[in-house]
Amino acid sequence: MTTAQNKTCMTPVDPAGFIAAVEHPIRRADAEALDHLFRRVTGFQPKMWGPTIIGYGQYHYRYASGREGDFLATGFSPRKANLSIYIMPGYADFGPILSQLGKYKIGKSCLYVNKLADIDMGVLEELIRAGLKDLATHWPVQPT
Numbered sequence: 054m055t056t057a058q059n060k061t062c063m064t065p066v067d068p069a070g071f072i073a074a075v076e077h078p079i080r081r082a083d084a085e086a087l088d089h090l091f092r093r094v095t096g097f098q099p100k101m102w103g104p105t106i107i108g109y110g111q112y113h114y115r116y117a118s119g120r121e122g123d124f125l126a127t128g129f130s131p132r133k134a135n136l137s138i139y140i141m142p143g144y145a146d147f148g149p150i151l152s153q154l155g156k157y158k159i160g161k162s163c164l165y166v167n168k169l170a171d172i173d174m175g176v177l178e179e180l181i182r183a184g185l186k187d188l189a190t191h192w193p194v195q196p197t
Contacts, residue, residue, distance in 0.1 A: 059122045061103040063197070068099040068107045075131050083169045084131035087138070090174065094181045095127060100197040106130045106139070110185070112192040126194045127185055138164040138177070140184040142191065150180050 072088060075081035088099060088107065097109040108125025115121035130137040135158075141147055143162040151159070155172035158165040166172055188194055 059124065061106060061124070063108070063111070063123070063125075064101045064103065066101040066104075068101055071101060071105075071107065072131070077133070079168060080131045080133075080136070083136055084129070086169055086174075087129045087131075087136070090178060091128065091181065094178055095185065097126075097196050099128070100125075102128065105132065106137075108139075109197060110194045111197050112188060112194050114192050125197075126188055127181055135165045135167050136169070138166060140164065140177075140181050142184060142188040145183075145187040147180060147183060150176060150183060154180065 068088065072081065072084045075084055084107075091097075091107075091109045092099065095109040099107045099109055100111075102108040102125045106125065106128055107130065108128035110126030111123055112126055113121065113123050125139065128139045130139075137160075139162060141162050141164070151157075153173060154164075154176045156167070157172060185194060
C-alpha cells in the first residue's frame with residue numbers, strides 16, 4: 054500500500070527570518086507578538102511547516118486506516134488576508150472560551166483573525182493551552 058505524504062512538513066527555513074520578511078507592518082508586528090506568545094505558552098522553539106506556517110511542538114499520528122505522519126501541535130501563519138491561528142485540533146468544543154475571544158472566524162481546526170487588536174490575548178493564551186491539552190489526550194506532543 055502506498056501512503057500519501059503530508060503536504061505540510063517541517064522545513065529548515067528560519068521562522069525569525071520569515072517573520073521579518075512579512076511586508077505589511079501591522080501583520081509583521083502581530084506575527085512577532087504571536088511568536089512571543091506561543092514561545093512563552095508552549096515552551097517550544099518555532100519551526101517552519103511548509104512555506105508559511107510557524108509551528109510550536111509536533112505530534113505523530115496514526116489513523117486506523119494506516120495513514121500516519123507528523124504535524125505541528127500549534128502555531129500560526131501571517132497570511133495576507135488574515136492571521137491563521139492553528140490551536141484547535143478539532144476534537145473538543147472550545148465554545149465557552151471562544152465566546153470571550155473577540156472578533157474571529159473559524160475553520161475546521163484554526164481561527165482567522167484580521168488583527169490581534171480584534172481579540173483578547175489572555176483568552177487566546179487560554180485557548181492555546183486548552184488546545185494543546187486536548188491534543189495530548191489523543192497524540193503525545195513533542196517539543197520542536
